[in-house]
Amino acid sequence: MAGGNRTPGRTVTSKVIAVLGAFETSTRPLGLTEIAELADLPASTTHRLVNELTEGGLLTRKSDGRYQLGLRIWELAQNTGRQLRDTAKPYVQDLYSLTGETSQLVVRDNNEALLIDRVYGSKRVPRSSRVGGRLSLHSTAVGKILLAFDEPWVRDSYLKLKLSAATEQSVTDPAVLAEQLKEIRAQGYSISVDEQRIGATSIAVPVWHTGSLGAAIGVVVPTSQSTNLERFLPVLQATSQRITKATAHIPLDTLLASHRNMPRKSRS
Known part of the structure; x- marks a missing residue:
């Protein structure tokens, strides 16, 4: 098959993305065979692309022959959402x-x-992601805010996806989630209890951007200390208003254009 494709029509760019994507869910270095399997590429193609990415600083080769993401990836990633984050x-x-x-x-x-x-607070709370990482929309308080207050087509599209369960408390029934989102829109905030990680409870509110939904902000507490989460609403709402005012000059749709599209399958 031309170009060493396993799947007809794959471009060089798509293969490079697949190689880098092999590291998306792994925190440990990977060998060439593992990368090839995760990227669904022939060994020869993988070897060539990995060598080129290593020369470009996007991957780093360890002494044992395995590879990990290079510092250049981190440097480039810092510019993603940087204006919003810094503000x-x-x-x-x-x-x-x-x-x-x-x-x-x-x-x-x-x-x-x-x-x-x-x-991060000083209390021990189960962590589900890191800065630059991703969270589920249907099993986190901030995620449900994004679903509840975004455009209707976003909710409709998401409710057609298969809703995976992060814990036994996760909502996987689209009808139940739809009712939750309706209630969240009415009350103006969202609460998630043990849905993303057992032992972690969160509350969140929307952050507006020139009249439209821009982001969501929330706090996470240990479930054992989650009584009366509504006590956080005044400070959350005030913080939201301050961010709304401070980021009004940032063209959010241009800065983070991808967050208005939904071409990928859910990994939540």
């Missing part, structure tokens, strides 16, 4: 200072929530 960061920090709880800001990227910024 909102002082307010996320203030939210943590005022609550003492883990505070986070997300935007929608396709059918997931992209974590733009997070300040």
Whole structure:
């Protein structure tokens, strides 16, 4: 098959994306065979692309012959959402200072929530992602905010996807989720209890951008200490208003255009 494709019609760009994508869910270095399997590419093609990516600094070869993402990937990634993150960061920090709880800001990227910024609290709370990582839309408070307050077609499209269960508390019935989103729109906030990680409970509110939904901001607390989460609403709403005002000059749709499209399958 021309070009060493296993799948007809794959371009060089798509193969490079597949190679880098092999590292998306792995925190450990990978060997060439593993990369080839995860990328669904022939060994020869994988070897050539990995060598080129290593020369370009996007991958790094360890002494044992395995590969990991290079520092250049990290450097490039810092520019993703940087203007929004840098502008909102002082307010996320203030939210943590005022609550003492883990505070986070997300935007929608396709059918997931992209974590733009997070300040970790001192309490031990099960972590589900990191800055630059992704969260499920249907099993997190910030994710449900993004679904509830975005355009109707976003909700309709998402409700047609298979809803995976992160824990036994995750909502996987589209009808139940639809009712939850309706209630969230009515009350103006979202609460998620043990849905993404057992032992973690969160509450979130929307952040507006020139009249439209821009992001979601929330706090995460240990489930054992989650009584009366509504006590966080005044500071969450005030923080949301401050971020809304501070980021009004940022063309969010241009900066993070991908968060208005949903071409990928859910990995939640």
